Amino acid sequence: MLSAESLTRARTPSGRISYAHIDRKIDGISYERFEIPNLIELQLDSFAWFVEKGLRDLFDEISPIKDFTGKVMELAFLDYEFGDPKYSEEECRTKDLTFSKPLYINVELLIKETGEIQRQRVYMGDYPWMTDQGTFVINGAERVVVSQLVRSPGVYYSETEDPASGRMLFSAKVIPNRGAWLEFETNNKDQLWVKVDRKRKIAATTLLRAVGYEENDAIAALFSPVDTDLEHPFIAATLDKDLTHTQAEALIEVYKKLRPGDPPTGDNARQLVESLFFNFRRYDLGRVGRYKFNKKLDPVAERLGIELPREGRTITREDIAAIVGQLIECDRGLHLKDDIDHLGNRRIRANGELIQNAFRIGLLRMERVVRERMTIQELDKATPNALINIRPVVAAMKEFFGGSQLSQFMDQTNPLAELTSKRRLSALGPGGLSRERAGFDVRDVHH
Structure with missing residues (x-):
């Protein structure tokens, strides 16, 4: 039995009684005092x-x-x-x-x-x-x-069936703590597209070019370790659809899609992309988001021969490359889709x-x-x-x-x-x- 005498009581500064320690005696065995955790x-x-x-x-x-x-x-x-x-x-x-x-x-x-x-x-x-x-x-x-x-910042992969071909199409959604969303997706023509802040689509290679991967050969060489399916060559098909050839052209193309109607200039376009993704005041993954990014993308980054930052809380061009690389691997069945409502992702x-x-x-x-x-x-x-x-x-x-x-x-x-x-x-x-x-x-x- 638990008696009043077995309770060690102490008054808190606010005058409330705190039962800090409890002595129990069960079947002749004495269990001495345990700390009650602070529940608030x-x-x-x-x-x-x-x-x-x-x-x-x-x-x-x-x-x-x-x-x-x-x-x-x-x-x-x-x-x-x-x-x-x-x-x-x-x-x-x-x-x-x-x-x-x-x-x-x-x-x-x-x-x-x-x-x-x-x-x-x-x-x-x-x-x-x-x-x-x-x-x-x-x-x-x-x-x-x-x-x-809340949904944890990070990158989440999902799949949907294409009604025309019956083929599984994959998408990657990048959710920051604060800032513009990025949504990558594949289509049934083996092309990779991206929406910035839920605006109109642009070719994924255009965005890669805008953030510094300028040459076609460099982009193809970067993804060659993962884009190995000859029947579905994603990078080659996307480059064919990409209308830009230099970083300056890619920046202008991104600006046109995000600011339709505004006359684009090289400086405006560069400032827009830098402020959207690389400016901490506008874009923040948070410490949790950076940890989740690295945990999920480190293996594919290693295969691509790039290294993701450990501390930075803005997205980098290496992060974007790793996301695209893993999206290609999803099509090859090397990565399972994420359950965005799972408590592990909250x-x-x-x-x-x-x-x-x-x-x-x-x-x-x-x-x-x-x-x-x-x-x-x-x-x-x-x-x-x-x-x-x-x-x-x-x-x-x-x-x-x-x-x-x-x-x-x-x-x-x-x-x-x-x-x-x-x-x-x-x-x-x-x-x-x-x-x-x-x-x-x-x-x-x-x-």
């Missing part, structure tokens, strides 16, 4: 990551902010810190207030014409702060940011990453305002405080905590319901599913 550790650790690392990453992403010409001034974000809360948790609950802490950041403004540097400590607003119980007190009500189950976004995404939206809006102010501000009156407008960031965070599907009122029916609401996973929300699109495939059991 994910929530607490994720928020701590956001405060220490996630916020630093965001400021590094936008820093320095330069004016539109890049020649007048630039604003750099240095170290930051959170101040003490104005009200305690209990006061916020009773007075219908938000439990928050003020954020301060040291900002450096460089006036390029004079070389003058101004440093100021700027108040960035008050932001909701997590309590020791893993909740947020918003307008007096306790809310929980529910963890989100990952959890905890509250720290969700709050970081909301904060990023506000910072990018603030960046636009700062740039506009840089163009109209007189140089002798320009200061970090005069340039920075914190309203877009505060509004984005208020919108997230007050209106997001993932910010929910905590179930306070009983302690178990409270714990369950903190540990819940949701597939809904931004970047996830909607109730209308969640069909039987997603709801099914995957193994």
